[in-house]
Amino acid sequence: MSTRLAKGGRLLDRSKPLNFTFNGTPLRGFQGDTLASALLGSGKTLLGRSFKYHRPRGLVASGVEEPNVLVNLGRNARLEPDQRATTTELFEGAEASSQNHWPSLDFDIGEINDKIGKLFPAGFYYKTFMAPKWAWKHLFEPVIRQAAGLGAAPKEADPDRYEQTYAFCDVLVAGGGVAGLAAALAEAQAGKRVMVMEQTAFWGGRAPVDGGTIDGLAPEAWVKNAIETLEKMENVQLFTRTMVSGLYNHGYVLGYQRVADHTPADGRPRHRLWRIRAGLVVTATGALERPLAFAGNDVPGVMLASAVRDYVVNWAVSPGDRVVIVTNNDDAYRTALAVLDAGLSVPVVIDARDSVTGALPMAVKARGVRVLEGRGVARVLGRKAVTGVEICAQAGEGGVIETVACDCVAMSGGWSPVVHLFSHVGGKLIWDEAGAMFRPDASRPPIKADGTALARVVGAANGALSLDAICAEAGLTGTVEPEAPLAPVWVMPAGAREALKFKAFLDYQNDVKVSDVQLAAREGYTSVEHTKRYTTLGMASDQGKLSNINGLAILSDALGQAIPQTGTTTFRPPYTPISFGAVAAEARGEIFQPLRRTPMHGWHEAQGAHWEPVGLWRRPYCYPRAGETHRDAVNREISNTRSNVGLLDASTLGKIVVKGPDAGRFLDMLYTGMMSTLPVGKCRYGIMCNENGFLMDDGVVVRLSEDSWLCHTTSGGAEHIHAWMEDWLQCEWWDWKVWTANLTEQYAQVAVVGPKARAVLEKLGGMDVSKETLPFMSLAEGTLGGFPARVFRISFSGELSYEIAVPANMGLAFWQALVAAGAEFGAMPYGTEALHVMRAEKGFIMIGDETDGTVIPQDLGLGWAISKKKDDYLGKRAQARVEMVRPDRWRLVGLETVDGTVLPDGVYAVADGHNANGQRNTQGRVTSTYWSPTLNKGIAMGLVVNGPERMGEVLDFPGDGGVVHKAKIVDPCFYDKEGEKANV
Numbered sequence: 001m002s003t004r005l006a007k008g009g010r011l012l013d014r015s016k017p018l019n020f021t022f023n024g025t026p027l028r029g030f031q032g033d034t035l036a037s038a039l040l041g042s043g044k045t046l047l048g049r050s051f052k053y054h055r056p057r058g059l060v061a062s063g064v065e066e067p068n069v070l071v072n073l074g075r076n077a078r079l080e081p082d083q084r085a086t087t088t089e090l091f092e093g094a095e096a097s098s099q100n101h102w103p104s105l106d107f108d109i110g111e112i113n114d115k116i117g118k119l120f121p122a123g124f125y126y127k128t129f130m131a132p133k134w135a136w137k138h139l140f141e142p143v144i145r146q147a148a149g150l151g152a153a154p155k156e157a158d159p160d161r162y163e164q165t166y167a168f169c170d171v172l173v174a175g176g177g178v179a180g181l182a183a184a185l186a187e188a189q190a191g192k193r194v195m196v197m198e199q200t201a202f203w204g205g206r207a208p209v210d211g212g213t214i215d216g217l218a219p220e221a222w223v224k225n226a227i228e229t230l231e232k233m234e235n236v237q238l239f240t241r242t243m244v245s246g247l248y249n250h251g252y253v254l255g256y257q258r259v260a261d262h263t264p265a266d267g268r269p270r271h272r273l274w275r276i277r278a279g280l281v282v283t284a285t286g287a288l289e290r291p292l293a294f295a296g297n298d299v300p301g302v303m304l305a306s307a308v309r310d311y312v313v314n315w316a317v318s319p320g321d322r323v324v325i326v327t328n329n330d331d332a333y334r335t336a337l338a339v340l341d342a343g344l345s346v347p348v349v350i351d352a353r354d355s356v357t358g359a360l361p362m363a364v365k366a367r368g369v370r371v372l373e374g375r376g377v378a379r380v381l382g383r384k385a386v387t388g389v390e391i392c393a394q395a396g397e398g399g400v401i402e403t404v405a406c407d408c409v410a411m412s413g414g415w416s417p418v419v420h421l422f423s424h425v426g427g428k429l430i431w432d433e434a435g436a437m438f439r440p441d442a443s444r445p446p447i448k449a450d451g452t453a454l455a456r457v458v459g460a461a462n463g464a465l466s467l468d469a470i471c472a473e474a475g476l477t478g479t480v481e482p483e484a485p486l487a488p489v490w491v492m493p494a495g496a497r498e499a500l501k502f503k504a505f506l507d508y509q510n511d512v513k514v515s516d517v518q519l520a521a522r523e524g525y526t527s528v529e530h531t532k533r534y535t536t537l538g539m540a541s542d543q544g545k546l547s548n549i550n551g552l553a554i555l556s557d558a559l560g561q562a563i564p565q566t567g568t569t570t571f572r573p574p575y576t577p578i579s580f581g582a583v584a585a586e587a588r589g590e591i592f593q594p595l596r597r598t599p600m601h602g603w604h605e606a607q608g609a610h611w612e613p614v615g616l617w618r619r620p621y622c623y624p625r626a627g628e629t630h631r632d633a634v635n636r637e638i639s640n641t642r643s644n645v646g647l648l649d650a651s652t653l654g655k656i657v658v659k660g661p662d663a664g665r666f667l668d669m670l671y672t673g674m675m676s677t678l679p680v681g682k683c684r685y686g687i688m689c690n691e692n693g694f695l696m697d698d699g700v701v702v703r704l705s706e707d708s709w710l711c712h713t714t715s716g717g718a719e720h721i722h723a724w725m726e727d728w729l730q731c732e733w734w735d736w737k738v739w740t741a742n743l744t745e746q747y748a749q750v751a752v753v754g755p756k757a758r759a760v761l762e763k764l765g766g767m768d769v770s771k772e773t774l775p776f777m778s779l780a781e782g783t784l785g786g787f788p789a790r791v792f793r794i795s796f797s798g799e800l801s802y803e804i805a806v807p808a809n810m811g812l813a814f815w816q817a818l819v820a821a822g823a824e825f826g827a828m829p830y831g832t833e834a835l836h837v838m839r840a841e842k843g844f845i846m847i848g849d850e851t852d853g854t855v856i857p858q859d860l861g862l863g864w865a866i867s868k869k870k871d872d873y874l875g876k877r878a879q880a881r882v883e884m885v886r887p888d889r890w891r892l893v894g895l896e897t898v899d900g901t902v903l904p905d906g907v908y909a910v911a912d913g914h915n916a917n918g919q920r921n922t923q924g925r926v927t928s929t930y931w932s933p934t935l936n937k938g939i940a941m942g943l944v945v946n947g948p949e950r951m952g953e954v955l956d957f958p959g960d961g962g963v964v965h966k967a968k969i970v971d972p973c974f975y976d977k978e979g980e981k982a983n984v
Contacts, residue, residue: 001043001045001320001385002040002041002043002320003043004041004042004316004317005316005318006316008313009030009313009315009317010313011202018031018038018092018094020090020092020093020094020095021096022042022096023097027039027044029042029090030090031090032315034086034088034089034090035073036086037317039069039085040315040319041317045385046385047068047071047098047300048068048098048099048101049098049100049105049110050509051100051150051511052113052510053117053511054100054108054110054111054112054114055111055114055298056300056384058301058303058385059085059300059307060303061303061304062306062311063288065288065545066084066086066542067507067508067509067540067541067542067547068298068508069085070082070085070151071083071097072098072099072151074264077158077159078160081099082541087199088261089262090262091262091264100150106384117502122517122520129144150541158581159265160264160269162270162579162584163273163586164585164586165272165273167195167276168193169195169237169279170187170278170279171183171194171195171279171280171282172197172253172276172278172280172281173187173196174244174283174285175205175285176198176238177206177207177459177460178219178222178474179458179462179464179470180196180198180284180458181227182470182474182476184196185229185230188235188236191235192235194233195236195276196230196236196238197239199243199576200240201241203223203226203227203240204220204223205286205460206306207220208223209309209310209314210309210334210467211334212467212480213478215478241257241259241261242255242256243255243256243574244281244285244421245573245575246424246573246575247446247455247573248424248573250448250449253276253278254574256271256272256574256576257273257274258271271579273578280455280456281454282456282457282458283418283421283422283455283457283461284457284458285418285421285461286418287415287416287461287465288415288546289304289305289307289413289414290413290415290549291304291411291413291546293413293506294326294376294378294380294492294500295377295378295496295499295501295504296380297380297504297505299380299386300385301319301320302409303409303411304410304412305327305331305332305335305410306412308335308338309334309410312339312342318344320344320386320406322344322346322347322405322406322407322408323339323410324346324389324406325348325349325350325412326349326352326410326492327350327351327352327412327413328413328486329414329483329487330361330483330486331465332412333349333360333361333364334360335412336367337360337364339410347370347405348372348404349369349372350376351371351372351373352374352394352487352489353374353484354373354374356371359481360483375394375401376392376493376494377391377392377492378390378391378392378399379398379500386409387407388404389403389409391403392493394494395495396493396494397495398497398500413550415465416437416438417437417438417457417462418460418461420571420573422445422461423568424572425446425454425455427440427441427446427455428440428441428444431564436486439463440457440461440463458473459473466482467480468480488553490557491504496514501513501514501515506537506551506554507535507536507551509541510539512536512551517558518554520535521555521558521559528566528568529569531551531555532544532551538551548569552566595616597617597618598619598811599748599808600651601618603816604620604623607623609621609622610622610831614652615717617652619652619715619831620831621831621832622637623828623830623831630833634831634833634834635931637828637830637834638837638838638932640754640828641830642799643754643755643826644755644825645753645757646751646752646827646830646834647750647819647830648830648835649748649749649829650749650750650751651750652715653744653749654699654712654714654721654744655711655718655742656711656713656718656721656742657704657710657711657740657743658708658710658738660707660738661707662733662736662737662738663707667709669733669874670688670725670728671701672688672857672865672867672873672875673685674870675701675709678703678709680703680705680706682703682777682778682779683700683777683779685700685701685865686698686711687857687862689856690874692878693856694855694856694875694878695851695855695860696724697717697721698714698847699712699713716848717847719742726740728874747807747808748805748810749804749805750814750815750818751796751797751801751803752822753795753801754799754800755981755984756825757802758802760821760825760827761784761804764785764818765784765785766782766785767780767791768780769791769802771983776794776795779793784804785814786817787806787817788807788810789806790806791803797835798841798976798979800982837933838934840928840930840939840974841939841974842973842975843973843974845860845862845941849941850928850943856875856879856884858884859889859890859891859892860891861948888945890923890925890944890945891943891944891946891947891948892941892942892943892947893924893941893942893943894939894971894972895926895929895939895967895969896937896938896967897937897966897967898954899966901938901965902938903926903929903938904929904957904960904965906925907925907957907958908924908957909922909924909942909955909957910922910957910958911923923945923955924943924945925942925943926941926942926957927940929941932974935975939974940967944969947969951971952968952969953969955969
């Protein structure tokens with residue numbers, strides 16, 4: 001049974017007791033405890049249940065690698081599921097509860113799964129739940145969803161706050177052990193700006209626990225001196241409780257700081273997410289001890305040897321009175337010595353190696369402990385707690401030689417460097433046969449754009465597992481007991497029978513056993529990535545920190561190949577889980593997304609505008625007056641615009657300046673048409689396609705000067721198109737001399753539309769806007785009504801139209817001037833719905849309505865916008881594929897119901913016959929549909945098979961309630977096909 005020792009505990013402050021509860025039971029720990037050490041110190045060893053078989057589980061580790069003890073922490077609004085007990089610092093009033101059991105931790109009905117475990121081998125979910133079809137929805141899925149997951153999700157809003165911050169440094173050191181601190185000192189003394197991030201609350205890593213000397217000092221004293229030196233340096237920032245979560249291209253690093261987890265509700269942000277650009281990342285992330293795979297290695301009380309050592313030394317906790325050590329290396333003997341020094345018993349050390357002669361084993365033998373060479377564990381006795389071990393020959397099949405009573409088993413299968421950060425951005429690993437580990441290959445690091453190394457690995461993360469090796473690498477002098485080579489042991493015993501392998505666990509959280517991996521190999525899963533997914537090995541919240549190397553070694557043996565040939569799975573960030581709160585930070589509630597407003601937003605609001613979301617913008621849908629429905633308001637706005645003059649706030653349209661000697665060449669590649677030949681002061685409609693040939697955006701392009709163009713985009717597309725431009729410039733055409741700037745919010749833009757539009761502008765005065773001076777598709781710059789303005793003669797309504805851009809800070813004043821000047825001409829504002837109806841009356845397409853990611857320009861009758869004079873543009877080759885030139889593609893047409901009503905939005909036109917799912921075949925769909933007050937009937941646009949060749953045909957469009965709408969295929973241009981009204 002575990003208990004608190006009367007003395008010791010280098011991290012404890014016994015003068016500050018802390019009260020907490022576990023499953024409702026009041027318990028007590030001390031300042032400096034983790035939840036895990038406090039639970040062990042309170043005699044709690046059964047702490048959870050496994051995911052699949054609901055087997056009893058206790059602590060295995062003492063740090064981020066702990067797979068078993070995930071708890072619900074807190075309650076109500078501060079309930080947080082799946083919190084790792086080993087990394088949760090104890091605080092006053094903490095409330096923890098175990099997970100994944102019913103009705104209680106001690107008696108879990110789900111344990112029946114373990115009794116029938118042979119029905120749930122690896123990949124059973126790929127072979128079951130197939131039939132009958134109805135059962136998936138009504139039986140299988142509800143049961144699986146009920147069983148899935150570990151903790152209970154909180155149901156109340158999170159009361160804590162989270163934040164993000166940005167930083168830049170020359171060198172970021174990940175890890176605050178001896179190697180990390182030594183690297184930080186060297187870089188800082190060279191004048192570099194250094195950030196050091198340590199994921200725990202204390203510095204020094206394993207060295208203060210494991211002993212030795214550094215430059216003649218005890219590790220704890222050396223660490224204290226190093227921290228004091230670094231704290232005095234202005235070019236150094238030190239962070240504890242901060243995990244380097246991920247390393248990305250170009251030196252981009254995410255750091256996850258647990259600011260106030262240990263002091264909840266103290267007013268500080270709970271978590272902070274650091275977004276860092278670093279010139280060099282030094283990964284000093286240490287190494288993790290591997291477990292050994294033997295039957296019963298998951299029984300509560302079986303722990304990593306290093307974890308037992310940590311609990312004894314750091315927190316004065318005895319994991320058991322009689323601790324059996326089982327190992328394949330010398331390091332575990334340090335645990336035996338620590339246990340003996342604490343006044344506890346080590347009845348035996350079981351060493352798989354045939355000969356044990358090192359200094360550490362000799363020191364243990366000198367303390368009167370039996371060391372059994374060439375032996376292994378056949379089976380651990382006990383279910384909810386360890387009661388003993390059965391010892392066998394390591395080379396045998398598990399025949400029991402001796403049984404030893406104990407209440408704790410400390411196991412060590414060697415160490416694996418933490419290579420995650422190094423691997424996140426392509427750093428390559430090499431198999432170290434002597435250490436039985438993958439370590440970073442210094443000749444193949446992740447690289448920056450200039451070809452230099454992005455990351456450098458030091459210390460145990462680099463395979464230097466002993467203190468003297470770490471010090472030598474850092475230019476220090478270290479002394480520590482020498483260690484003999486380990487013997488790779490992947491299964492214990494080597495010839496274990498199937499019954500033993502069926503209870504030898506690799507992935508504790510997902511209940512993946514040695515037998516599961518071997519089954520996957522027999523069933524043809526020869527790729528480690530496929531085996532991972534088939535068995536779920538390494539897919540739990542610990543991401544295989546303890547299981548991956550053992551699992552791939554067993555897979556390699558089953559496939560009869562070397563471990564390097566099998567390789568590793570992909571290392572992906574984050575290194576350990578980070579909170580959704582830190583990811584979202586302030587983007588919650590009312591500011592979940594930034595609400596974008598035009599300079600005229602307040603005016604629209606005062607006029608009672610009904611709003612429509614367009615991307616992150618809010619645009620007036622219409623301006624309803626007293627007693628008007630929205631349709632009434634839209635009809636009024638359209639009729640007034642067609643007969644008098646309408647004003648549209650078009651400020652949301654994207655405005656991207658493209659400038660440079662190669663700007664014309666660049667735009668010729670982005671747009672399907674020729675933009676390099678556009679004369680200065682002229683406008684041209686342009687469409688953009690992605691690499692697959694599908695239409696992605698459209699707008700008017702204006703040539704401002706010999707080397708400058710202004711590209712208008714859709715309201716929701718400005719940021720995407722600007723990023724698209726930069727992607728090509730930075731990644732493909734990096735040597736082209738082109739610069740882009742998104743000026744969308746720098747200008748307010750107003751469309752003045754209708755037969756009296758020119759009269760309104762003439763009343764404002766200052767510019768000649770006549771047809772002769774400013775013809776259609778032209779630009780004029782000057783002062784209009786006292787406002788500096790760019791006036792574009794373009795139309796999206798089919799009427800005489802001007803779009804005027806003024807500086808954003810003058811937008812409201814300019815709008816008000818237009819309203820005043822237009823009063824005598826019947827000017828009134830109109831919203832986006834009137835805009836949409838008028839453009840549909842003219843047969844103009846709308847991105848997002850007539851396009852859906854599968855439509856090419858030719859489908860929409862836009863072949864005229866594709867230049868025949870140039871060799872290439874983005875998407876041209878894709879548009880030549882067989883699928884794109886198929887004669888029966890769905891193409892744009894107009895649609896009119898035979899009774900003049902409005903077609904429902906998005907309905908499909910049915911064809912004869914049924915598909916394989918028993919559904920009616922389709923031959924088209926409605927893309928836009930409106931009531932047209934101009935034509936006094938419903939109009940629609942749609943995509944129909946061979947549509948333009950089928951004018952006059954009547955199609956059936958089934959709607960809700962069994963109603964079938966009949967509509968005739970017509971020309972998509974319903975209004976002023978000759979375009980005379982726009983060119984008056």
